[in-house]
Amino acid sequence: MNWQKLFGEKATTKIAAVFDSESVALSTADVLKSTVGLQSTQVLLVEPNESDYAKKLEPEPxxxxxxxxxxxxxxxxxxxxxxxxxxxxxxxxxxxxxxxxxxxxxxxxxxxxxxxxxxxxxxxxxRPDHQLVIQRVKTATEEGRWSLIVHPRDARECDAVMEKLTASGADVARTV
CATH class of the missing domain: 1.10.287 (Helix Hairpins)
Structure with a gap:
């Protein structure tokens, strides 16, 4: 069975990267959009102390x-x-x-x-695997840090995003 058929979401994997500054988070977002080819709807920024970030974590109800x-x-x-x-x-x-x-x-x-x-x-x-990403973003938001939420749509995008985020030195968490 192709496990992807069980899911009704376009992006089943969620990746969160935590940054200390807005400028680094924004430049990383720009790099992901330009080099990986992600759309703006796939790369979302969560600001420190932002209260309504749940829609950014799960944008496909x-x-x-x-x-x-x-x-x-x-x-x-x-x-x-x-x-x-x-x-x-x-x-x-x-x-x-x-x-x-x-x-x-x-x-x-x-x-x-x-x-x-x-x-x-x-x-x-x-989706219990989402809890790790949700908790990481919640903690970062409470600590006054910036979180970049990425929703890759396939394995190629996921691998490329993970490579770029790891190279940036960000604190990265991802779902399955």
């Missing part, structure tokens, strides 16, 4: 909703199929518990596997 629907639908269906396959494998293995009550065992196994798929869909939707 409709994409998050699409991710929730896609992840739950696809992984719930995958869990259903896996449950059917597991039950058939256990039935073919002539397990007494399965053979004595095939209907109930099928319902239980298929139900549990479907729920496992839905739970995995929920985990993917919640």
């Amino acid at each position: 409709q994409g998050i909703a699409r991710t929730a629907i896609r992840a739950h639908a696809m992984l719930g269906l995958a869990g259903l199929v896996a449950g059917i396959l597991v039950w058939f494998a256990l039935y073919a293995a002539d397990l007494p518990a399965i053979l004595t009550s095939p209907g109930l065992s099928a319902m239980a196994i298929i139900f549990l596997c479907t729920i496992a798929g839905l739970l995995l869909g929920g985990l993917i939707t919640s």
Whole structure:
């Protein structure tokens, strides 16, 4: 399965770089736009003590909703199929518990596997990997530092951004 199909967002990776000065953050943003080819909507600056920076961290609320629907639908269906396959494998293995009550065992196994798929869909939707970036930006903002939020759209952009930010000496955090 192509994991990217589970996501409804254009940019699934978030990168945050923390700087001590506005001028360094702005010049780094300009370098990223010119050398990597990022658009202005992909490179956002969070000022010190800025209170409404959540929209800069997660600029695609409709994409998050699409991710929730896609992840739950696809992984719930995958869990259903896996449950059917597991039950058939256990039935073919002539397990007494399965053979004595095939209907109930099928319902239980298929139900549990479907729920496992839905739970995995929920985990993917919640994106726990974003917490590191969110916390880094929050801390920097409270400390009076500048944060540059970058939303690369593919692996090439992500690698190029990470290379430029690492070379700049910034404090960098990224999601998966």
